[in-house]
Amino acid sequence: MREHLVTIIIPVYNAEKRLEHAIQSVLKQSYKNIELVLVNDGSTDNSLYICHKYAKLDSRIKVISQNNSGVSSARNRGLKESAGEFVMFLDSDDTIDSETISELLPHLYNDESDIAIFGMSFDYYKGDNFKYNRELSFKKNLSISSNEIKKHFFQMYDANYLSSACNKLFNSRIIKENKITFEENMAILEDFKFVLDFMENTKKITVTSNVYYHYYNDISYGKLGRRPDIDYMRNFKILDYKLRQFAEKIDLKDEYSCGKINGMIFRYYITAIEKSFIEDKKYKYKYEQLKQIMLDNDLNYAIKKANPSNIKLKILRYLFKAKSTKTLSFIFWINSIRKNKGV
Structure with missing residues (x-):
């Protein structure tokens, strides 16, 4: 049986703390016909040195450097430079199990699937000390045609089988033929859009309940607030249109x-509003900003048609429909105070 080349792409930006763990998890794969593409995205720490160190030790590693342009740009560069018939994405602080490719690859060439999707373990550390983990995986194995995706779409979404690009093995032919790329105008949920773009062009998908991917979380730093470089509303609007399509x-x-x-x-629009209230600006500014957001046609369409999944969202939907700007502003303001205090 011919061994298919698998490319694993790791975007690298100031990742010196965990990068070696990610690289080693790839080199320890029991399946050996792999290509590891490390895309250094303008790191200012020792990340590039680590990349070159491992490239000297293993000829399967390719190192690419570019000016800092963001994770989507780095992944797209990796796709351009990749030679594999199949491709995976790994973040620079995460790891995959040693049998990941060996066990997933048969689904793509034996079952003739275009994509194999698997479970993730969210591993929580305090410094270097492992504390606990939480696994998200589908309850059963599936091999379904594109016509059957709608039967399982919401269960897959709830199990985190759609929103990440990292818990998947992709047929690179689908990516290249349909010119699928990561949206470089997005800085959040760009994975979800990429996956939806890909799945629009599939004929068959495989879903496995096995957990292979380990997502690293360092609880030492607590919860992160708003990232000031992200326009959350604009990002969520792009996803809004993609989801509807x-x-x-x-x-x-x-x-x-x-x-x-x-x-x-x-729920995504609510997240965008919550992030805007975490900004270090006066309450009056946030209130006026909310008034403008409440005029948004896309948000109002979602409010009109939504069937929220929990009581919090049901209450917020009622208040939005009632145009209760003052009450909503107060709720978001109190919530931002609690989050800033880590409550």
Whole structure:
């Protein structure tokens, strides 16, 4: 049996603390016909040195450097430079199990699937000390055609099988033929859009309940607030349009599905508003900003059609429909205070 080349792409930016763990997890794969593409995205620490150190030790490693342009740009550069028939993405502080490729690859060439999706373990550390983990995985194994995706879409979404690009093995032919790239105008949820773009062009997908990917979280730093470089509303609008387009493509048009899709979108817009209230600006400015957001047509369409999944969102939806700007502003303000205090 011919061994298929698998490319693993790691975008690298100031990752010296955990980068070696990520690289070693790739080099320890029991499946050996791999290509590791390390894309140094303008690191200012020792990351590039670490990349070159490992490239000297293993000829399967390719190191690329570019000016700092963001994770989407780095991944896109990795895709351009990749030679593999199949491709995976790994973040520079995460790891994969040694049997990941060996066990996933047969699904793509034996089952003729275009993508294999698997579970993730969210591993929480305090410094170098492992504390606990939380696994998210699908309850059963599936091999389904593109026409059947709609039957499992929401369960896959809830199990984190759609929103990350890292818990997947992709057929690179689909990516190249359809010119699929990461949206460089997005700085959050760009993975989700990439996955939806890919799945629009699939004929068959495999879903496995096995957990192979380990997502690193350092709880020493507590919860992160708003990233000032991100326009959350603009990012979520891009995803809004993509989600609606994808739902149309896979025929998620019934009333229940419409309510669920708009509920997801509504939650994203709420997140954008919450992030805006974490900004270090006066309450009056935040209040006026909320008044403007409440006029947004896309948000109001989501509010009208949404069937929220929890009581908090149901209450917020009611207040938005009632145009209760003062009450909403007070709720978001109190919530931002609690988050800034780490409550």
